[in-house]
Amino acid sequence: MANRLMVVIPCYNEEEVLPETSKRLIAKMHSLMEKGLITEDSKVLLVNDGSKDRTWEMITELHKENPLFEGVKLSRNRGHQNALLAGLMTARNRCDISISMDADLQDDMDAMDRFIEKYNEGCEIVYGVRNKRETDTWFKRETALFFYRLMKGLGVDITYNHADYRLMSNRALNALAEFREVNLFLRGLAPLVGFQSAVVYYDRSERFAGESKYPLKKMLAFAIDGITSFSVKPLRLITSVGFVIFVVSLFMLLYALIAWITGNTVAGWTSMLGSIWLIGGIQLLSLGVIGEYVGKIYNETKHRPRFIIDRYLNRQGDDPVIDD
């Protein structure tokens, strides 16, 4: 099995960290090559996500100085997930394994050895999972925890504390290419791809230099994208609420009727109270029903692959080629 590795790194305004990152990458790649874990023609692919600083110039220089580095430049800033996908889809035809990581050295490069060992054992996807989040602020830690819990609660298969530090084999990348959605949330898609996978733990350090390219606003947008791209449960919730209110309204109607019969009411109160509850319940219920259909449309428009085949026992002539 040839292990031609391509490390994919999205870079947005990373001029402050690139010199150090590239230095450490060279050392790491050489050590991996010496250990025989990856081939000599392995590469690092830097994706410039419409940076406004000297990032692209630096990537070009790196490529000139050292053929280890390759570069891709997006036409404009498209955000972390899209930049990463662009990189992975470029890497797909050029490597046997890809490892995606951030440019800011938060992901411990030494975990890469263990990633590749897992790949050699037959895993197609290896998730890098943070041991602890001490280097993050209290706020980021707590909101992240809440987010993972919420996602789990909504039935989304997501690995806790796994960001986008991940190994994907060529086959996994080809399968990922079948997902045609525009609202990208890669860490949610990887589990959907399936195949044999493993988890590798590592310590996350602080950003080496510069500041986070994920301000609160982007983080929130990312979280909302994650939820709404993978779950129609919020829509279903409306149906449930509508149903509960409808049932309550029946009791309210009964109560109002009894009050009316016993004569303890002002004129018009019974009909007002009854209709408010009844109509409210029916409205929410109908919204929920519409929501169910919207949910179906939403899932259909994603054009996600309906299945991904891991292996055939006897591949026939016109079965799609999926083995490498």
Ligand code: UDP
């Ligand atoms: N990034 C990108 N495009 C963006 C924002 C970020 O390519 O619009 C890259 C960034 O250069 C880094 C990675 O995504 O390599 C993660 O960003 P960052 O480290 O700022 O996020 P944090 O670790 O704070 O969540």
Ligand code: MG
């Ligand atoms: Mg970071």
